[in-house]
Amino acid sequence: MFASPLAGLLNILVIGIALSLPAGMYVLLQNAQSLITKLSGTPQISLFLNMDAKADDIDKLRKLLTQNPAIEKVTFVSRMQALEQLKQNSGLTDVIGSLNQNPLPDGFVISPKQNEAAALDALRNELAKLPKVEQAQLDSAWAYKLEALLKFGRLGILILASLLSIALVAVTFNTIRLQILTHRDEIEVSRLIGATNRFIRRPFLYFGALQGLLGGVMAWLIISVSLLLLNWQVGTLARLYASQFALHSLSSGDSLALLIFSVYLGWLGAWLSVGRHLSKIEPH
Amino acid sequence: MISFTQVNKHYPGGYTALRNVSFAIAAGEMVFLSGHTGAGKSTLLKLIAGIERPNSGSVLVNNQNVGVLKGAALPYLRRNLGMVFQDHKLLFDRNVFDNVLLPLQICGFDHRESAKRVRAALDKVGLLKREKSSLVSLSGGEQQRLCIARAIVNRPAILLADEPTGNLDNAYAQEIMAIFKSFHQVGATLLISTHDDSLSRDNQVRTLTLKHGELQP
Numbered sequence: 249m250f251a252s253p254l255a256g257l258l259n260i261l262v263i264g265i266a267l268s269l270p271a272g273m274y275v276l277l278q279n280a281q282s283l284i285t286k287l288s289g290t291p292q293i294s295l296f297l298n299m300d301a302k303a304d305d306i307d308k309l310r311k312l313l314t315q316n317p318a319i320e321k322v323t324f325v326s327r328m329q330a331l332e333q334l335k336q337n338s339g340l341t342d343v344i345g346s347l348n349q350n351p352l353p354d355g356f357v358i359s360p361k362q363n364e365a366a367a368l369d370a371l372r373n374e375l376a377k378l379p380k381v382e383q384a385q386l387d388s389a390w391a392y393k394l395e396a397l398l399k400f401g402r403l404g405i406l407i408l409a410s411l412l413s414i415a416l417v418a419v420t421f422n423t424i425r426l427q428i429l430t431h432r433d434e435i436e437v438s439r440l441i442g443a444t445n446r447f448i449r450r451p452f453l454y455f456g457a458l459q460g461l462l463g464g465v466m467a468w469l470i471i472s473v474s475l476l477l478l479n480w481q482v483g484t485l486a487r488l489y490a491s492q493f494a495l496h497s498l499s500s501g502d503s504l505a506l507l508i509f510s511v512y513l514g515w516l517g518a519w520l521s522v523g524r525h526l527s528k529i530e531p532h
Numbered sequence: 533m534i535s536f537t538q539v540n541k542h543y544p545g546g547y548t549a550l551r552n553v554s555f556a557i558a559a560g561e562m563v564f565l566s567g568h569t570g571a572g573k574s575t576l577l578k579l580i581a582g583i584e585r586p587n588s589g590s591v592l593v594n595n596q597n598v599g600v601l602k603g604a605a606l607p608y609l610r611r612n613l614g615m616v617f618q619d620h621k622l623l624f625d626r627n628v629f630d631n632v633l634l635p636l637q638i639c640g641f642d643h644r645e646s647a648k649r650v651r652a653a654l655d656k657v658g659l660l661k662r663e664k665s666s667l668v669s670l671s672g673g674e675q676q677r678l679c680i681a682r683a684i685v686n687r688p689a690i691l692l693a694d695e696p697t698g699n700l701d702n703a704y705a706q707e708i709m710a711i712f713k714s715f716h717q718v719g720a721t722l723l724i725s726t727h728d729d730s731l732s733r734d735n736q737v738r739t740l741t742l743k744h745g746e747l748q749p
Contacts, residue, residue, distance in 0.1 A: 365600050417545075433623060434623055436621070437622075437623060437634070438634065439585070439607075439619075440581070440608060440610065440615060440621065441609035441611075441615065441634065441635045441638060441682070441685075441686075442607045442608065442609075442610035442613075442635065442639070444607045444637055444638075445607075447607075447638055531583055
């Protein structure tokens with residue numbers, strides 16, 4: 249069936265690249281998603297106090313907060329604790345070490361009872377007005393914004409994937425058209441000696457599906473190798489920030505979905521092409 | 533086995549290939565179809581195989597009305613027919629063995645049974661030693677015999693041959709006639725078209741003669 253191995257290889261390469269673009273972007277988005285979930289967790293409100301707040305100011309404030317019905321949990325974070333945490337989490341150990349005084353205020357970390365954006369906002373506004381509070385900050389606001397941005401990205405990938413899928417079907421359609429033309433004599437003779445349409449159609453459908461499968465495998469390889477290269481770079485970057493982070497490749501479920509999808513698209517292209525071109529070859 | 537009743541066949545453009553043709557061929561009969569080039573012999577054979585359909589009249593093959601047969605049923609009709617084509621219609625991208633194998637592959641025979649049948653058919657036409665040869669190495673007569681092997685490998689009840697001796701010299705033509713006769717002796721129905729009158733006279737078989745699309749009495 250592979251009349252020309254080079255042409256077949258080029259087709260598989262084209263299909264592989266076309267599939268690897270949306271699938272690769274999907275992988276990157278998945279990674280971004282898991283990174284965000286890791287960083288944001290459940291929403292919290294941080295209260296930063298004025299720098300001149302005394303111990304009894306803090307005690308008064310703690311009482312007010314624990315009595316507030318909208319609040320689940322109150323944790324006091326002293327200036328010293330805050331600095332330590334920053335050293336551990338941010339990866340900016342060296343920068344912080346070079347500071348000669350602690351720039352951080354005392355603060356409270358508050359876990360609200362409700363998670364809806366409107367309720368959180370109302371609570372944040374209420375807490376901002378309390379005495380000795382310099383600023384009230386909704387910690388996960390940025391995460392929500394990023395989340396929205398990711399949704400946008402996902403939509404972009406969906407559109408890209410749809411377009412490239414159509415391209416893939418078109419590539420297979422055309423390959424099968426050429427295959428049918430090259431096998432014209434064989435088809436005509438087979439018809440004459442009693443071949444059913446199904447018999448004639450079968451090898452072309454198999455060919456389309458096989459080409460799709462090999463294209464899918466090619467896409468998987470492209471993504472895996474690219475991620476390997478990226479991870480090599482990410483590793484260097486992560487070491488510079490003194491943190492541990494690596495990009496995950498396609499999960500086995502996603503890999504399987506990729507292959508099934510590519511087989512299906514190849515088969516679909518072949519099916520459309522066969523339906524259109526085979527009927528034109530009638531013996532005479 | 534084959535019966536035509538008042539069959540007419542026109543081609544687009546007003547050309548009439550067959551006019552009011554009626555005849556019947558019994559099972560196990562061997563019949564020649566003679567007439568000049570363009571008399572309608574090929575058209576008549578094509579009507580039997582359902583390659584063409586009549587404009588009026590009925591074509592019955594094995595009690596099936598071929599003229600109104602659905603497209604999906606045609607393959608099963610053709611599996612009961614062995615056809616030897618004027619232009620051979622062999623496939624040059626495969627060897628002798630694989631050309632004869634094709635009808636069996638289409639019918640879904642298993643591997644071992646197929647190989648046995650292919651060799652039997654090749655033996656009958658004297659090409660058993662050439663089974664691995666490529667088609668370009670075969671002479672015209674050998675290609676014709678290969679075409680016959682492909683037509684009989686399926687052991688069809690009816691064999692149609694369109695000018696099987698067309699381009700062959702007399703010795704070769706007699707050889708091929710001998711193959712057909714042996715096939716007739718085992719009970720097959722044969723319809724063989726030829727423009728060579730001497731062939732039918734020498735062999736003393738029933739002959740249908742076409743002239744300008746009409747059957748001569």
